[in-house]
Amino acid sequence: MSHQDYLNLLKAEVDRIDQAGSSKRQEKIILGFTDENPPRAVIDDRKYYVFNSNDYLGLKYNADLKEAEHEASKKYGAGPGAVRFISGSLKVHRDLEQAVARFHGRDDAILYSSAFAANLGTIFPLIVGQAKTSLVRDNVLVISDELNHRSIIDSIRLANLAKENRAIFKHLDLDHLETILKEAASKYDRAVVITDGVFSMLGELQDLKRLHALKEKYDQEFKHGILTIVDDAHGVGAIGETGRGTEEDAGERADVLIGTFGKAFGSDGGYVAAGQTVIDYLRESSATYIYSNPIPPSTAGAALAALELMDTDEGRELTGKLADNIRYFKEKAKAAHIPFAADSRHPVQPVLIGDTLKTKQLVGELFTEGFLTTAISYPVVPPGRDEIRVQINAVHTPESIDLLIGALAKNIT
Ligand SMILES: Cc1ncc(COP(=O)(O)O)c(C=O)c1O
Known part of the structure; x- marks a missing residue:
């Protein structure tokens, strides 16, 4: 087998991943974050609410x-x-x-x-x-x-x-x-x-x-x-x-x-x-x-x-704000009949979709409406448990959460 044959094998593997709809390398390149409240990610010439960050307390902006x-x-x-x-x-x-x-x-x-x-x-x-x-x-x-x-x-x-x-x-x-x-x-x-x-x-x-x-x-x-x-x-x-x-x-x-x-x-x-x-x-x-x-x-x-x-007042305020935002999101999502994939007390709030292509499509629609969320599919979750992973942060405002719930409700329910 020549080196080119080996490269062809690598290419075939990348094609297989692309066809399965689970490729990850088309990453969205963030140009910066606005200094509004909550900070929004700038991608190309648009601003996006960030609902897929692990920066749960918003400390990266601190x-x-x-x-x-x-x-x-x-x-x-x-x-x-x-x-x-x-x-x-x-x-x-x-x-x-x-x-x-x-x-x-x-x-x-x-x-x-x-x-x-x-x-x-x-x-x-x-x-x-x-x-x-x-x-x-x-x-x-x-x-x-x-x-x-x-x-x-x-x-x-x-x-x-x-x-x-x-x-x-x-x-x-x-x-x-x-x-x-x-x-x-x-x-x-x-x-x-x-x-x-x-x-x-x-x-x-x-x-x-x-x-x-x-x-x-x-x-x-x-x-x-x-x-x-x-x-x-x-x-x-x-x-x-x-x-x-x-x-x-x-x-x-x-x-x-x-x-x-x-x-x-x-x-x-x-x-x-x-x-x-x-x-x-x-x-x-x-x-x-x-x-x-x-x-x-x-x-x-x-x-x-x-x-x-x-362990300062500011830290306690941030952990309290995060807990309040999680509660607020769950209450509003329940009222809007948005299905959860699990009852989570954590900032990760999984929204159950169940189908791989539909999950990808919905995350794309949310993106079009100005929100960053993540599609999670098999093998990361079992087949049929595909979800949109929403991550709540302390920097989110009730208004930004309301906007996301509105977009989820419009596209899912
Ligand atoms: C349980 C667990 N361990 C480790 C990691 C990796 O963390 P780091 O980015 O610091 O390597 C993650 C992140 O996804 C995780 O969820």
Whole structure:
């Protein structure tokens, strides 16, 4: 086969994706955001209400974050210059790690370039020892929710475990998880349970209270106990009275918490918060920490400003505004007979359409009317559960929500 034959295969694969209607690369290029309330995205020569952003608190527009970003780059330069253990550990990185640890009530935290990188860098060494010389090797069973985020799935794949060392529990079905734990007890040295805190397609929350109870109940059955890892990328900042995420909502903690600054915290980068031993071990074994640059100082400065803001009156006002907007959207959508794909308390509000082409077409019609929303189809959701994913933010006004409801009602009902 010639190189051209190989390129033809790549082209055929892209064509197949295009024909299935699930291609993603025709991205809408945003030229900027207006400074009106709510800010609107400028695409070509039109303005669009943004109802598909993970910036749940509207912090990416916040003046304090932008100022902190500017100050940090003035002080440290535009980039980190090296990985952490060479010369890329700047005080703003360490200040941010300590702020994350305080925010989530943990001993310490460690930064990554994204939550995807945090998962890759954390799950692999916590499942298997990183190097051949590692002392951390035991007969582990990794148990994962079937709809976990791609970064978790790939992290488990990377570990290349034998089939008997991997299990999947039905989505949100902790009875099923309990059955797996019961059967695994005394057969394995250790169990690791990994789950999203919030499943972002439908805005569903994993039951962390029950997860914690299961850990307590079965921990003693394993020589090395049970480790719980929760990726709360969509929960932190967006869930819980003070924005501490799904853990705050449940009133229970995971052993290892993964979060991102790239969604509700308006900046970028991922983090892990945990006890000191786990964080120390990750600094020694985590490939995406040791061999990859940290976030730039500007981004770390903005993330630090976001965390500092969370416990101020302004932060409380924003989390309150987000909760009010979610309530308002749901009330109005129900009154307008707009069908939900799930009853979500999260800013993700899924509108059920059920057909792939119709969902795409409706999202196109909403775009024509001046709204950015997202079409979600199989395999991200099961066949026949195609949805328009609406994401509510604190910066939305009741008037902008009313306009969206009007457009949804006109096109759907
Ligand atoms: C559960 C989960 N983990 C990780 C990520 C990736 O976050 P980041 O953009 O910080 O890599 C996402 C974002 O979609 C997510 O939903």
